[in-house]
Amino acid sequence: MILLVDHQDSFTRNLEHLLARFDEVIVCDRLQVDSSLIERCNLVVLSPGPGKPQDYPETRALYFQCLGNKPILGICLGFQLMLEAEGAKIIRQAQVLHGVDTEIEVNPESATYQGLPRNLKVARYHSLQVDPRSLDNLSPTLKVTAHDPIRKVPLSFEDNSRALFGLQFHPESFLTQKGHRLIENIRCACLDDIGESRRTS
Numbered sequence: 294m295i296l297l298v299d300h301q302d303s304f305t306r307n308l309e310h311l312l313a314r315f316d317e318v319i320v321c322d323r324l325q326v327d328s329s330l331i332e333r334c335n336l337v338v339l340s341p342g343p344g345k346p347q348d349y350p351e352t353r354a355l356y357f358q359c360l361g362n363k364p365i366l367g368i369c370l371g372f373q374l375m376l377e378a379e380g381a382k383i384i385r386q387a388q389v390l391h392g393v394d395t396e397i398e399v400n401p402e403s404a405t406y407q408g409l410p411r412n413l414k415v416a417r418y419h420s421l422q423v424d425p426r427s428l429d430n431l432s433p434t435l436k437v438t439a440h441d442p443i444r445k446v447p448l449s450f451e452d453n454s455r456a457l458f459g460l461q462f463h464p465e466s467f468l469t470q471k472g473h474r475l476i477e478n479i480r481c482a483c484l485d486d487i488g489e490s491r492r493t494s
């Protein structure tokens with residue numbers, strides 16, 4: 294089961310439909326997630342949402358509750374929230390990108406982008422970004438796996454040792470190339486050879 298933690302974003306249901314191709318999906322508001330839901334799931338997905346990571350202290354606490362126990366994928370706001378919790382700084386970017394597809398450069402050797410080309414077009418809906426200067430604060434096991442080649446903004450990460458993944462862009466959008474494959478790759482990276490979660494509560 295995939296637990297999709299909802300931040301009341303208009304993209305949540307689209308994301309649910311994409312995730313449902315891979316497993317049963319339970320959508321739950323961030324304020325209503327309980328330990329039984331976490332125990333039942335084999336992947337926690339932190340949804341997009343309005344505002345900034347500091348607006349969601351409950352999700353930050355949930356992140357630390359799941360860290361080391363369950364694989365976690367953060368998308369857009371979720372991506373920012375995870376990196377901020379890990380020590381990165383979130384800042385306002387010079388150009389607001391809402392409903393824009395831009396080409397990004399990826400690491401095709403990463404788990405996230407296995408079998409995909411080095412350049413992909415993805416859908417971006419964000420006015421905040423990770424400050425690249427703060428990446429030195431992160432754990433050495435956490436690797437940036439894609440960036441904006443023009444603005445040098447980090448756009449995805451993974452930490453395979455802790456089963457952590459993040460996408461600043463929206464894989465569920467029709468503007469994103471290979472969105473289904475991205476989720477498939479991350480899903481496979483979170484499971485062992487017999488299809489069980491690599492981490493259990």
